[in-house]
Amino acid sequence: MKFQDITTQENRASKIGIKITIAKLLEIAYSKNKGLTTKIIRKKGNFKISINGNGKVKLHGSAGVLSFNGGVALEAIGAKVKFATIHFSKGEGQTANYKASFSFAGGVTSLSVTGTLNIEELITSCSGLLCQAARLLKGNSKRNEQRLKEIMEN
Amino acid sequence: MKHLIIIIFALVLLSCAVTDEKVGLFERYNSYKSEIIKQKSNLILPMLSENRRNQIKSLGEKEFPILSSFPNILHKNVNHYTKIKNKIGCLTINGYGENNSPIVLSIKYLYENNEWLVDFVEIYYADLAKEFQTKGICPSES
Numbered sequence: 116m117k118f119q120d121i122t123t124q125e126n127r128a129s130k131i132g133i134k135i136t137i138a139k140l141l142e143i144a145y146s147k148n149k150g151l152t153t154k155i156i157r158k159k160g161n162f163k164i165s166i167n168g169n170g171k172v173k174l175h176g177s178a179g180v181l182s183f184n185g186g187v188a189l190e191a192i193g194a195k196v197k198f199a200t201i202h203f204s205k206g207e208g209q210t211a212n213y214k215a216s217f218s219f220a221g222g223v224t225s226l227s228v229t230g231t232l233n234i235e236e237l238i239t240s241c242s243g244l245l246c247q248a249a250r251l252l253k254g255n256s257k258r259n260e261q262r263l264k265e266i267m268e269n
Numbered sequence: 270m271k272h273l274i275i276i277i278f279a280l281v282l283l284s285c286a287v288t289d290e291k292v293g294l295f296e297r298y299n300s301y302k303s304e305i306i307k308q309k310s311n312l313i314l315p316m317l318s319e320n321r322r323n324q325i326k327s328l329g330e331k332e333f334p335i336l337s338s339f340p341n342i343l344h345k346n347v348n349h350y351t352k353i354k355n356k357i358g359c360l361t362i363n364g365y366g367e368n369n370s371p372i373v374l375s376i377k378y379l380y381e382n383n384e385w386l387v388d389f390v391e392i393y394y395a396d397l398a399k400e401f402q403t404k405g406i407c408p409s410e411s
Contacts, residue, residue, distance in 0.1 A: 147370070147394040148342075154334030165411075173409075177328070178321055179335025179390035180408065186396070 139188035166199040195220040209235040294360035302340045311337035318379045318388040352405030356380040359407035371395040375408040
C-alpha cells in the first residue's frame with residue numbers, strides 16, 4: 116500500500132468519525148429495542164460494544180448480548196473495521212466514560228478514542244443524543260455531522 | 270441377588286438421567302416463559318445455571334437485563350433448531366418481535382443437576398428474514 120493510501124485511510128477513519136459512529140451505534144441499538152438498550156446502559160456495572168469484521172455489532176449486557184448489523188453507522192468511519200471494542204464505565208454523576216479501540220482491515224492502522232457522554236441526556240428525552248442521532252442518520256449533510264461531532268465531544 | 274438389585278437400580282437411575290437430558294430445549298424455553306407469567310417475575314432463578322444464580326445474588330437482578338428480557342422478545346415464532354454437545358445445549362429460535370422485526374434468539378443451556386439451565390442469551394436483530402438461521406447455533410460470548 117502506498118504512503119498516500121495510508122494517509123488517506125487514516126484521515127477518513129478519523130477520531131471524529133469514530134465518535135460519530137459510536138453515537139450512531141447506540142442509536143441503532145436503541146431503535147431495535149428501546150427498553151433493553153436503556154436497561155443495559157443504565158445498569159451499575161460497565162458495559163461494552165464490540166464489532167467484528169463482518170460489521171456485526173454486539174451490545175454486551177451481563178450474561179447476554181443484543182446484536183445487530185452496524186451497516187449505516189459504520190459507513191461514517193470510511194474504512195473497513197476489522198474489529199473494535201468500546202468500553203463504557205461510570206463517570207461522575209450521570210455520565211459515562213468510554214474508551215474505543217478500532218482496528219482496520221489490512222492491519223494498516225488502528226485508532227483509540229476516549230470521551231464522556233451523559234447517559235441520562237442520552238435516553239430521557241427526544242432532545243437527547245439518541246433522538247438527535249436518529250434524525251442525523253436520515254440526513255447526510257456536513258451540518259448534521261458537525262452537530263453530532265459536537266455532541267460527542269463533551 | 271444383592272448385586273443384581275444394585276445393577277438394576279443403577280440402570281434405572283441412568284435411564285432417568287438420559288431421559289432428562291433429552292428433554293427438548295424448546296420445551297425448556299416454553300417452560301421458562303410459562304413460569305415468568307405464573308410467578309409474575311422477570312427471572313426464574315432455579316432455571317438459570319448455578320454460575321448465573323450466584324452472580325445475580327451477588328450483583329442484583331437489574332444487572333442482568335438480557336436474562337430478564339429474553340422470554341418476551343419474540344411475539345411470533347417461525348421455527349427453531351437445537352445443537353447439543355456434551356453438557357452444553359443451544360437453542361436457536363427464528364421469529365418476529367415488536368413491529369414485526371425479524372429476530373434470531375439464541376440461548377445457551379448448561380446441563381446441571383439433571384436439567385437444562387439457561388446460561389447465556391443472544392438477541393440478534395436481523396435486517397431481513399433471510400438472515401434466519403437454518404441450524405442450532407450457540408451464542409458467542411466474546
